[in-house]
Amino acid sequence: MRGCVIHGADDLRVEDLPEPVAGPGQAVVAVRYGGVCGSDLHYWRHGGVGDFLLHEPMVLGHEVVGTVVSYGRGADGPAPGTAVAVHPATPCGACPECLDGRANVCRDTRYLGSAARTPHVQGGFAARIAVPADQLRALPEGLGLRRAALAEPLSVALHAVRRAGPVEGKHVLVTGAGPIGALVVAALRAAGAAAVTVTDLLPRALEFAASAGATTLVRADEPADPGRPDEVDTAIEASGAAAGLDTCLRLVRRGGTVVQLGMLPPGMSPFAGNLVVSREIELRGALRFDAEFDEAIELLAREASFDALVSAVVPVERAVEAFALAADRSQSCKVLLDFGG
Structure with a gap:
């Protein structure tokens, strides 16, 4: 299984990773597209984002869409084979911010592809990932995976x-x-x-x-x-x-x-x-988002004009090329990695 792993500044590797297994409450998703975000570029260029520095290899990526493969014990959600977008945040649900309805600024959240804590939270740039099942959102009829890959940044x-x-x-x-x-x-x-x-x-x-x-x-x-x-x-x-x-x-x-x-x-x-x-x-x-993720999916389903903002789709094997293209704003807007079918 192929995945994009950052080891340090200017050290992005496409590696073979072990197949994930869905644990209790989790789902395995076959990732089709992953959007290269500004934070991914910071990890690639500088080995960190702001005060969050890499201390160990980390799978990048938090803008991912794909199809459901399977569920672990006690988990439920869209049927296997369903196209889904993955909400990248797992807030704690217990801190004052979460209890106040502001889970986007949760003081103990876990976010895909983030070095904010150690061990780092591994990201979504892999052919298959295991995530909490309640982070899956089934795509409405007519919304393809390519456009749906914009759901996370549109939520922001x-x-x-x-x-x-x-x-x-x-x-x-x-x-x-x-x-x-x-x-x-x-x-x-x-x-x-x-x-x-x-x-x-x-x-x-x-x-x-x-x-x-x-x-x-x-x-x-x-x-x-x-x-x-x-x-x-x-x-x-x-x-x-x-x-x-x-x-x-x-x-x-x-x-x-x-x-x-x-x-x-x-x-x-x-x-x-x-x-x-x-x-x-x-x-x-303004930091990240919470319930706006569902609103973003609905808006993407209604508006085909978003397609123009996806400027390139690059196979995962050429990830370094994709990152360089995403960093060149004179040529690109949103660049997607393609993990295949």
């Missing part, structure tokens, strides 16, 4: 839009048109935003944002770009760059809301904090 986008508050009829700014930024655009349009302005440094990234429904595209490195708004109602920062946050704070209206979705570099990040005070701006964080 939907949660960020929810954190922004009501956006219907509003003008929203999105800084950063990577895969998450483009999906934020789609989530905003689905939520009724009247106008969505997107900024980025790369023309190709802006093209993907346009295919997701952006109404205005702005080159971030051109201050005189005629599309740059004087003011917006709400802003979502999806680039993970301090400059993006600065743009959001300077363009959002007084009393408006800014959502920081992109993960900023470790350590201190300078930002125009005085504007938060003088304009009474609400600055909110």
